[in-house]
Amino acid sequence: MSLLSIESISKAFGGLRAINSLNIEVDQGEIVSVIGPNGAGKTTFFNLVTGMETPDSGNIVFDGHNVVGLRPNQILELGLARTFQNVRLFPTMTVKENVMVGQHCRGKAGLIGAIFKTKSQRSEEARIEARAEEVLSFFGTRLAGYRHDQLAFVLSYANRRRLEIARAMATEPRLLLLDEPTAGMNPRETIELTELIGRLRDEKGYTIVIIEHDMQVVKNVSDRVIVLDHGEKLTEGTYDEVSTNEAVIEAYLGRPSERR
Amino acid sequence: MAQVTAPSPARPVEVELRPAPPVDLGRAARLGLIGGVAMVLVAATGIVGTFQTRLLIDPILPLGLLFLYLLAFAFGWMAGKPPAALEGFAPARANSRNLVAGALAGALGGLCVGVLAALMSTFDLRGVFVQLSPQLLEILTFGLPLGAAIIAIVAISAVAGAIGAGVHLLPIRLKRSLLPALVWVMMFALFTDLVGQLFAGLSAEFLTDFLFTGRGGALTIVGAITVFIVVFVAYWLLGGRETTLRGRIEAMPRGQRTRFSLIAAAVILIILWFVPKVMGPFVSQVLDTAGIYLLMALGLNIVVGYAGMLDLGYVAFFAVGAYTGAILTSPQSPAFTPQLLLIVAIPFVMIAAALAGLMVATPVIRMRGDYLAIVTLGFGEIARILFNSEWLAPIFGGAQGITNIPDLRIGPLQLSTPQDYFYPIFLVVLIAAYVTYALQNSRWGRAWMAMREDESVAEAMGVNVVTAKLSAFVVGAVLASFGGALFGAQIGSVFPHSFDIVVSVTVLVIIIVGGMGSVPGVALGALVLIVLPNLLREFSQYQFLFYGVLLIVMMLTKPEGFIPSKRRAQELHADELSQDAWLDIYGDKPTTDATTTEPPR
Numbered sequence: 008m009s010l011l012s013i014e015s016i017s018k019a020f021g022g023l024r025a026i027n028s029l030n031i032e033v034d035q036g037e038i039v040s041v042i043g044p045n046g047a048g049k050t051t052f053f054n055l056v057t058g059m060e061t062p063d064s065g066n067i068v069f070d071g072h073n074v075v076g077l078r079p080n081q082i083l084e085l086g087l088a089r090t091f092q093n094v095r096l097f098p099t100m101t102v103k104e105n106v107m108v109g110q111h112c113r114g115k116a117g118l119i120g121a122i123f124k125t126k127s128q129r130s131e132e133a134r135i136e137a138r139a140e141e142v143l144s145f146f147g148t149r150l151a152g153y154r155h156d157q158l159a160f161v162l163s164y165a166n167r168r169r170l171e172i173a174r175a176m177a178t179e180p181r182l183l184l185l186d187e188p189t190a191g192m193n194p195r196e197t198i199e200l201t202e203l204i205g206r207l208r209d210e211k212g213y214t215i216v217i218i219e220h221d222m223q224v225v226k227n228v229s230d231r232v233i234v235l236d237h238g239e240k241l242t243e244g245t246y247d248e249v250s251t252n253e254a255v256i257e258a259y260l261g262r263p264s265e266r267r
Numbered sequence: 268m269a270q271v272t273a274p275s276p277a278r279p280v281e282v283e284l285r286p287a288p289p290v291d292l293g294r295a296a297r298l299g300l301i302g303g304v305a306m307v308l309v310a311a312t313g314i315v316g317t318f319q320t321r322l323l324i325d326p327i328l329p330l331g332l333l334f335l336y337l338l339a340f341a342f343g344w345m346a347g348k349p350p351a352a353l354e355g356f357a358p359a360r361a362n363s364r365n366l367v368a369g370a371l372a373g374a375l376g377g378l379c380v381g382v383l384a385a386l387m388s389t390f391d392l393r394g395v396f397v398q399l400s401p402q403l404l405e406i407l408t409f410g411l412p413l414g415a416a417i418i419a420i421v422a423i424s425a426v427a428g429a430i431g432a433g434v435h436l437l438p439i440r441l442k443r444s445l446l447p448a449l450v451w452v453m454m455f456a457l458f459t460d461l462v463g464q465l466f467a468g469l470s471a472e473f474l475t476d477f478l479f480t481g482r483g484g485a486l487t488i489v490g491a492i493t494v495f496i497v498v499f500v501a502y503w504l505l506g507g508r509e510t511t512l513r514g515r516i517e518a519m520p521r522g523q524r525t526r527f528s529l530i531a532a533a534v535i536l537i538i539l540w541f542v543p544k545v546m547g548p549f550v551s552q553v554l555d556t557a558g559i560y561l562l563m564a565l566g567l568n569i570v571v572g573y574a575g576m577l578d579l580g581y582v583a584f585f586a587v588g589a590y591t592g593a594i595l596t597s598p599q600s601p602a603f604t605p606q607l608l609l610i611v612a613i614p615f616v617m618i619a620a621a622l623a624g625l626m627v628a629t630p631v632i633r634m635r636g637d638y639l640a641i642v643t644l645g646f647g648e649i650a651r652i653l654f655n656s657e658w659l660a661p662i663f664g665g666a667q668g669i670t671n672i673p674d675l676r677i678g679p680l681q682l683s684t685p686q687d688y689f690y691p692i693f694l695v696v697l698i699a700a701y702v703t704y705a706l707q708n709s710r711w712g713r714a715w716m717a718m719r720e721d722e723s724v725a726e727a728m729g730v731n732v733v734t735a736k737l738s739a740f741v742v743g744a745v746l747a748s749f750g751g752a753l754f755g756a757q758i759g760s761v762f763p764h765s766f767d768i769v770v771s772v773t774v775l776v777i778i779i780v781g782g783m784g785s786v787p788g789v790a791l792g793a794l795v796l797i798v799l800p801n802l803l804r805e806f807s808q809y810q811f812l813f814y815g816v817l818l819i820v821m822m823l824t825k826p827e828g829f830i831p832s833k834r835r836a837q838e839l840h841a842d843e844l845s846q847d848a849w850l851d852i853y854g855d856k857p858t859t860d861a862t863t864t865e866p867p868r
Contacts, residue, residue, distance in 0.1 A: 057727055083729040097720035100713070108717045112729030114710045118738055121709030122702055128709070135710070178729055 010035045010214050011056070011087075011182055016065030018048075018055055018238075025051040027238040028065070033182070038208055038215045040225045042249075043235035044259055049218045050092055052235070053184050057089050058082040070181065084112045086181035090171040090188060092218070098160035102150055105159050105170055106139040109177030113138075142176045145211075146203075165196045172203075176211065183207065185217040189224055197221060204228045222250070234258070287359035288350060290368045295346035299372035299428070302342030303379025306335055306424075310383060310407065313398030314809060319406050321805060323456040325485040330457075331406060339376045339427035343369035347432020361435040373428015374421050381417035384408055444502035451498040456486040461550060461802055468545030539693060543686035552685040553801040555757060558692035559750045561793040563770075564777040565699040565786065566746030571775070572784035572832075573712060574739035575719025576631075577640040579771055580647025583627065584620050584744040586654060586766035588751025590663055591619040592672070593761045599671040602662045609675050609756050613749075620748030621741045628740035632733055635722065647771055655763035668762035675756045688757045695753065699746050700786050706742070715739055773797075776814055780821050782828025791829050 013031040017024070025048045033039050041049050054060040056067055058079040067074050074082045088109075097105050114135060120128035143150045146169050154162070159170060168188060175183055188204070189197045201224050207213050219225050225232060225246060232249040234241040236258040242249060249255055309315060319331030347369035349359035383399075384407045386392060392399040408416030434442060455462055455478065463482060466475045475482060478490030486494075516527060543551040563585055570578045594600045595612035607615075627646050631639050654663045663669065675682045675691060682688055706712045714735045717725035726732050755761045773796065781792025796817075800810040821828070 059723060059727055078731075079723075079727045080729045080731050083727065089727060091724070095721055095724045097717050097724070099720060100716055104713055104716070108713050108725070108728055108730065111710060111714055111717075116710045118706065118709075118711055118742065121711065122705050124705065132709070174728060 009033055010070060011216075012068045013052075013056070014066040014068065016055060016062040016067060018051060018060060018062050025238050026055065026062070029235075029238065029240055031233060031240065033214060033216055035214055036208065036212070037230050038204065038217065038228050040229035040232045040246075041216060041218045041235060042220070042222075042225060042232060043241070046237075047235040047258075048238040049235055050186060051238075053089055053186055053216075053218065056082075056184065057087060080112065083178055083180075086179070087184070088175040088178045088180035088182075089184035090168075090175050090186055092186040092190065094164075094167045094171055096159040096167055096170055096174070099158055101156050101158055102162070102170055103136070103139050103143070103155040106142055106173050106177045107135050109142075109174040110135040110138055110179075113179055139177055142173050145176065145206075146173060165192050168192065168200070169203075172207075176207075176213075180213060183213045183215045185215060185219075187218050187220060189219065189221050197224060200224075201227050226250075284357040285355060287356045290347065290349060290359075290361075290365050292364075292368055292371060295368035295372045296375060298342050298346045299375030300379070302338055302372060302376035305342075306338045306376050306380050307383050309334055309338060310380065310403060311396040311399060312809070312812065313403075315406060316398055316400065316403045317808075318805065322485040323453075324491045325480045325487055327488065328456075335380065335407075336423060336427045339373040339424040340431040342376055343373045343428025343431030344434055345431075346372035346428065347435055349435060361432075365432045365435055366429050369432020370425040370429040373431070374425035376428065377421040377424025378417075380407065380424070381420045384416060384420065385413060388413055440503070444499050447502050448495045448499040452486075452491050452494050455494050456491065458802055459483065459485060461546075464547050464550055465545065468547060543689040548685050550802070551689050553798055555685050555688050555692050556801065557793045557797040558689070558696050559754050560774060560777060560797045561790060562692070562696050562699055562750040562753075563747050563774045564781070564789045564793055565696070565703050566743040566750075567774050568778050568784065568786075568789055569703060569706065569715075569746070570739050570743040571778060573707065573719065574715040574735065576736065576739065577636070577643070578740075578743070579640050579644035579768075579775070580627070580650070581643075581743070581747060581774055582766050582768065582770040583647045583650035584623055584747035585751040585754070585770065586650050586761075586763075587620050587623045587744070588616050588748025589755040589761045589765070590654060590669070590751075591616045591748070592752030592755045593669040594662075596756070597669050597672045600669050601660070601664050606673075609673070609752060610677055613752065616748050616752045617745050620744040620751075623748075624741040624744030625737060627744075628737045632736055644768070644771075647768055651763055651766050651768075654766065663763075666763060668760055669755075670760040672755050672759050672761070674759070675753070685757070688753070692753055692757075695749050699749070700790075702742075702746070703786055711735065711738060773814070776818060778828075780817060780828055782831040784832035785828065785830050788828050788830035788832070795829075 009032040011031070011033040013029055015028040015030055016026055017028050018026040029048075029052065031052075041052065043049055051060065055062050056069075056074075058074065058077055058081070062075060065075070069082070069085055069087055072085055074085065074087070077085075097108065100108070114131050116125075116128040116131045119125075140155070143155065149166060149169055150173060154166075159167065162170060168191075172183075172185070172188065185204070189200050192200060204215060204217065204224075205228060208215055215228075217228065219228075229246055231243060232246050233243040234249055234252075234255050241254050241258055242252050244252075315331040315335055317331065318334060319329050321330040322328065323330050323333060347361065347365040349361050349365065351359075384404060387399055387404045387407075407420070409419060411419060434446070437445065459479060460483065463475045463479065466472055472482075478486060478493060480487055516524065519527060542554065546554075563581065566584075567578065567581050570576050570581070592609060592612055594603055595605055595607045595615055596609050598604055598606055627643065631642050634642060653659055655666055657665055659665070660667075675688070677691070682691065706715075714725065714730040717728065717730055718732055718735050722732055725735075754765075758765075777792035777796050778789055779792075780796060781790070782788025796814065800806055800813060806813065
């Protein structure tokens with residue numbers, strides 16, 4: 008049974024059909040890339056899955072639960088975390104605090120516990136902190152040491168992207184949605200991140216859906232590629248199948264003019 | 268790779284330094300005209316006239332004119348300030364040109380006042396500015412004929428401006444001794460009652476007799492000189508070291524620092540214990556008021572500073588606390604008189620405030636930013652109008668309020684005087700400060716901050732924003748209600764007009780001026796905005812003028828507040844941190860952890 012199955016969802020913004028009866032299946036342990044020209048509905052697809060937008064029709068079934076209509080935080084608790092295309096960190100919180108927010112949904116401590124510093128609250132805080140440090144250590148020295156206590160906005164662009172992934176990892180997800188993780192990175196950083204995505208699956212066991220424009224990255228990481236255009240699935244298959252598909256080429260490059 | 272032009276301290280680069288640009292006289296002229304407008308306003312609002320009778324130093328220095336020429340001094344100081352050191356330029360040195368700039372600014376300021384004097388002697392301006400009276404003209408012109416007076420005003424202002432600019436020419440050690448000495452003389456001269464009370468409390472009235480013209484009198488010349496010399500010598504001997512005290516504390520190893528803070532806290536608590544005993548009822552009353560405002564500021568700090576929800580109707584929760592306390596304790600309560608002890612009533616006060624918090628928060632859950640501010644503003648007013656209404660008068664007493672609220676009694680201790688109330692109020696303030704600290708580094712504290720930074724992302728990262736918003740409102744409401752209950756018990760009565768929108772605004776200004784999100788900052792804000800205006804009773808009619816000016820000046824120069832929380836200071840000075848990248852390259856980033864070996868590219 009697939010981990011995530013999208014059953015003919017549609018979403019329109021006014022007259023614009025952003026997503027039109029889309030069907031997608033994602034299996035446990037897969038890395039699936041979603042590609043498509045600008046405005047194809049890729050980010051809207053992520054927003055629908057994570058509950059930030061509600062579909063007009065259709066079902067989104069994650070691990071046996073229909074998540075349509077749930078609030079984003081409830082969906083996240085089920086194990087579905089994301090990053091954002093235009094990095095959206097908590098800029099004036101420290102690197103570690105950013106990641107600790109990711110652990111919020113896995114904690115229980117309330118206000119009273121925090122005020123009276125109860126035993127369970129203290130042990131939970133310690134656990135959250137340890138977990139945050141563990142997640143940050145996944146990025147080697149990139150987000151280590153003194154960086155823990157730096158505010159997020161002083162980080163370099165690439166490190167902000169890493170921190171966003173770290174924050175999503177801290178929520179202990181089963182499915183990770185990465186929205187253009189290599190956008191704006193230089194070639195070396197892109198290669199490093201490509202390796203990291205592979206490690207996320209192999210070491211952490213996440214299933215990953217990734218929106219990406221860099222075809223080299225798509226080629227290197229994906230088990231399967233889904234092509235969206237005008238809110239509809241154009242085709243899907245391995246990278247080689249998709250990259251030679253005429254409809255895909257047409258969608259990206261345009262139809263050759265009839266009258267030459 | 269960004270072009271790295273800045274020489275790193277780690278690898279000094281030999282660069283031919285260009286001479287610093289001279290001080291900008293055009294800027295000085297502009298500052299002078301701005302200063303002139305300020306001086307004219309000070310005269311037109313009546314500050315000069317009102318304070319002319321108040322002698323700072325008997326018999327030479329009346330406060331009214333001092334205000335006027337202090338402005339000339341301040342603008343001269345700004346005009347004569349050497350520009351900040353720039354990359355590739357030698358550090359600017361003040362010279363006679365700076366003095367000229369200061370004098371120019373001062374003279375232009377004085378000229379504006381001269382023009383005002385000329386206008387006043389020609390036309391009757393009292394139709395517009397009531398305070399522009401012949402008496403004021405007399406004060407401004409020193410009783411001289413107009414032409415001579417204008418020359419005198421310009422000359423004095425120019426000298427004041429030049430002196431202001433001259434501060435920059437002083438050697439640093441002299442400057443660091445001279446300015447505090449002058450400030451201390453000012454404080455002794457302004458807060459005569461406070462100083463007299465302090466000496467009386469310490470049974471040192473002979474000092475009062477020596478420094479002042481009598482009990483409650485002004486500072487004498489001898490007194491001023493004495494204070495000046497004592498403070499000057501003390502600072503001179505310190506050699507400016509006191510400015511690095513904070514640095515030295517921060518440099519201490521962790522254990523020593525903890526011990527130092529514990530000792531400091533103990534000393535402060537002991538001093539606080541003696542404050543009401545030494546300072547007497549009047550100062551204690553002022554401190555009690557400040558404590559109640561501080562309590563509210565700490566509560567609002569959670570709502571605005573942590574959770575980022577601008578609540579302009581915060582006074583409603585203060586009112587709910589005061590009225591609940593009053594109804595439960597007073598025998599005069601119109602509808603329901605259980606006549607509980609306040610200490611027993613407190614849990615009910617908390618519950619009522621929490622319910623009020625939920626009531627306000629529930630409809631505004633889906634609102635953000637400006638909309639939230641407007642709606643809460645409305646709620647604040649609704650609360651006051653309801654307490655004032657005839658409709659609810661059978662419960663809340665309408666405009667007559669609820670009187671005869673018994674004093675706070677804890678076991679056998681019966682509190683009655685302002686001095687007595689100081690202790691419970693500050694105990695509650697300490698508890699509130701602790702709660703603020705404890706929540707800041709907790710699961711919900713982080714959730715609040717995440718929500719403040721980006722609500723949708725916080726929600727997508729698992730924060731239940733509905734719960735987060737409700738809980739922030741409830742915590743804030745409960746803290747304010749404590750303040751309300753203590754306020755009611757201390758005053759002995761509650762009236763609807765005590766819960767004006769002005770209270771909400773004042774509390775907000777305390778937070779902004781003190782430093783949002785910072786407990787010491789909020790405490791200092793309460794001190795500056797509540798204690799100072801109340802101690803200088805002559806100023807009370809100008810209190811809101813003072814708030815307004817202070818707020819504008821703070822927003823322009825120090826938007827993060829007096830004692831900002833670390834993160835806010837960094838946020839508002841982000842441009843200064845953006846060289847982070849090249850600091851890394853040059854490897855002179857202070858590494859707190861030995862594991863950071865590889866510098867990012």
